[in-house]
Amino acid sequence: MSNLEDLYKEIILDHYRTPRNRGELPSPPAVKTEGFNPLCGDNITVFLDVDGDVIRDIKLTGSGCSISQSSSSLMSAAVKGKSVEQARETIAKFKDMMMGHEASLESKTEPSPSELRSLGELAALQGVVKFPVRIKCAVLAWNTLAQALDEAAS
Amino acid sequence: MSNFQAKLVRGDFPLLNRQVHGRTITYLDTGATSLQPVSVIDAMSQYYRLRHANVHRSVFQTAGEATAAYEGARAAVARFLNAPGGSEEIVFTKNTTESFNLLAKSWGAKNLQAGDVVLLTEMEHHANIVPWFQLREERGIEVRFIPVTDDFRLDLSSLEELFQGVKLLSLTGMSNVLGTINPVKELTAFAHERGALVALDGAQSVAHTPTDVQDLDVDFVCFSGHKMLGPTGIGVFWTRREILADMPPFLGGGGMIHDVSVDGFIPAKGVTRFEAGTPPIAEAVGLGAAVSYLEGLGMENIVRHEHELTGDALTRLELEFAGRVRVIGPRDTTDRGGVISIDVEGVHPHDVAQMLDQYGVCVRPGHHCAKPLMKRFGLAATARISYGPYSSVDDTDVLLEALASAVKMFG
Numbered sequence: 028m029s030n031l032e033d034l035y036k037e038i039i040l041d042h043y044r045t046p047r048n049r050g051e052l053p054s055p056p057a058v059k060t061e062g063f064n065p066l067c068g069d070n071i072t073v074f075l076d077v078d079g080d081v082i083r084d085i086k087l088t089g090s091g092c093s094i095s096q097s098s099s100s101l102m103s104a105a106v107k108g109k110s111v112e113q114a115r116e117t118i119a120k121f122k123d124m125m126m127g128h129e130a131s132l133e134s135k136t137e138p139s140p141s142e143l144r145s146l147g148e149l150a151a152l153q154g155v156v157k158f159p160v161r162i163k164c165a166v167l168a169w170n171t172l173a174q175a176l177d178e179a180a181s
Numbered sequence: 182m183s184n185f186q187a188k189l190v191r192g193d194f195p196l197l198n199r200q201v202h203g204r205t206i207t208y209l210d211t212g213a214t215s216l217q218p219v220s221v222i223d224a225m226s227q228y229y230r231l232r233h234a235n236v237h238r239s240v241f242q243t244a245g246e247a248t249a250a251y252e253g254a255r256a257a258v259a260r261f262l263n264a265p266g267g268s269e270e271i272v273f274t275k276n277t278t279e280s281f282n283l284l285a286k287s288w289g290a291k292n293l294q295a296g297d298v299v300l301l302t303e304m305e306h307h308a309n310i311v312p313w314f315q316l317r318e319e320r321g322i323e324v325r326f327i328p329v330t331d332d333f334r335l336d337l338s339s340l341e342e343l344f345q346g347v348k349l350l351s352l353t354g355m356s357n358v359l360g361t362i363n364p365v366k367e368l369t370a371f372a373h374e375r376g377a378l379v380a381l382d383g384a385q386s387v388a389h390t391p392t393d394v395q396d397l398d399v400d401f402v403c404f405s406g407h408k409m410l411g412p413t414g415i416g417v418f419w420t421r422r423e424i425l426a427d428m429p430p431f432l433g434g435g436g437m438i439h440d441v442s443v444d445g446f447i448p449a450k451g452v453t454r455f456e457a458g459t460p461p462i463a464e465a466v467g468l469g470a471a472v473s474y475l476e477g478l479g480m481e482n483i484v485r486h487e488h489e490l491t492g493d494a495l496t497r498l499e500l501e502f503a504g505r506v507r508v509i510g511p512r513d514t515t516d517r518g519g520v521i522s523i524d525v526e527g528v529h530p531h532d533v534a535q536m537l538d539q540y541g542v543c544v545r546p547g548h549h550c551a552k553p554l555m556k557r558f559g560l561a562a563t564a565r566i567s568y569g570p571y572s573s574v575d576d577t578d579v580l581l582e583a584l585a586s587a588v589k590m591f592g
Contacts, residue, residue: 030202030539031535031536031539034535035532035590040590040591040592044592066547067531067546067547067562068547068548068555068561068562069561070561090561091529091531091561092529092530092531092532093528093529093532093591094531094532096529158535161531161535164531
């Protein structure tokens with residue numbers, strides 16, 4: 028059962044049961060972007076309030092499995108109040124971590140302890156990498172946020 | 182009797198010996214695809230080892246044997262369905278989906294005009310919905326749905342009204358989400374009295390209940406080999422000979438022609454008109470072996486066995502998980518097959534399936550390609566348990582043990 032405990036870490040279950048930053052923001056001025064996984068029906072809507080270079084507020088709605096919903100909750104906590112540039116870096120780091128499975132097939136190294144530390148609570152999702160079919164659940168929110176940042180910039 | 186039989190039957194399915202995460206596999210995803218008995222696997226292997234050649238073409242010994250094996254499978258399917266016209270009514274396709282596309286794009290495009298109504302049900306699989314929507318875009322036909330009641334049955338209260346203008350009723354024999362078995366024979370009589378034809382989606386029902394097309398009196402049947410103990414890559418389209426004779430070809434190419442010149446082509450007569458290109462020969466041989474295997478078990482025995490398993494599972498789910506697990510489908514076994522969709526409070530179906538996998542239990546999470554039905558009940562997904570002839574009460578034991586741990590973990 029050790030594998031499953033890698034996936035369902037307590038912090039993940041906590042964010043699933045008590046998601047952070049749930050709700051909506053008036054749009055406009057906030058950017059509203061929807062993400063959808065047609066295969067499993069998971070959906071996430073990101074409301075993003077960007078002021079200049081800073082993510083002033085972020086709210087989320089949606090439904091789905093514990094991985095997609097906890098990932099979105101963790102994401103919102105990680106980027107709220109951060110600069111757009113920092114958010115984009117976090118997105119890149121997170122997606123790198125999710126690619127660990129493919130990277131290891133190409134005999135590249137997994138994220139180093141310091142890299143994982145820089146991800147903070149998000150590192151809890153690293154166990155997802157061992158369950159390839161669930162990676163799409165974990166990255167849905169992040170792809171949606173990346174799209175929202177693009178829309179906010181344009 | 183059925184326990185004794187289940188043990189014997191299980192021994193015929195090699196995949197059931199597989200170990201997953203340190204446990205013997207518990208296969209409860211027959212609704213998505215069934216397992217194959219060793220007789221099916223051997224028939225396909227023997228075909229490739231000894232008889233492989235292209236069919237209906239060459240004159241050498243093995244080519245004759247390959248053709249005989251392919252046509253033998255067609256005859257087996259005709260017998261299985263009690264087709265009045267025998268082999269001449271059995272078209273091999275890729276799967277149920279292709280069979281429905283053949284129905285809509287050949288028969289439908291020729292016989293349906295703008296304003297004609299195709300009547301479906303709210304519990305159809307996308308395979309029996311999307312081809313009709315495509316025809317609607319092309320032809321301006323109307324697509325209408327028989328609603329589903331809160332008790333997970335077809336709502337037949339406004340049938341007369343729903344049948345206004347209907348040229349075809351196309352419905353599933355058994356819902357792949359709810360397990361509901363529909364009154365196909367009664368609805369067919371009703372449709373015929375009003376001049377409409379009836380197509381049966383047998384994908385979910387053919388391996389779990391007898392399908393006698395003369396008894397049911399339906400006009401079309403579509404189903405897949407891989408849900409009835411056969412291989413993937415082969416499906417069946419059945420209709421009566423006189424209807425088939427009037428249907429234009431669907432896919433063009435080799436094998437489906439009578440003659441081709443630089444000026445054009447003349448299609449072949451008979452079923453080969455619908456089988457363009459080299460067909461799935463080994464798969465047909467496997468399907469023929471699957472039919473023989475099912476006949477050997479006896480469809481009535483399969484019905485009784487799965488009925489007992491389903492009743493036991495429904496009772497124990499209610500007893501052990503009352504208030505926590507909701508069955509999305511009929512609660513008793515009347516007109517109900519061995520497909521049980523569940524909604525576990527506080528645990529998403531994907532997480533349920535992931536937890537069960539750790540116990541080697543295979544169930545399907547998702548919308549099961551029946552999104553209109555899921556929307557009807559306000560669900561994005563369910564976790565679906567589905568039994569087959571090789572299932573046993575032991576499978577239910579492991580399932581319930583794993584389910585208890587999922588419920589515990591998510592609190």
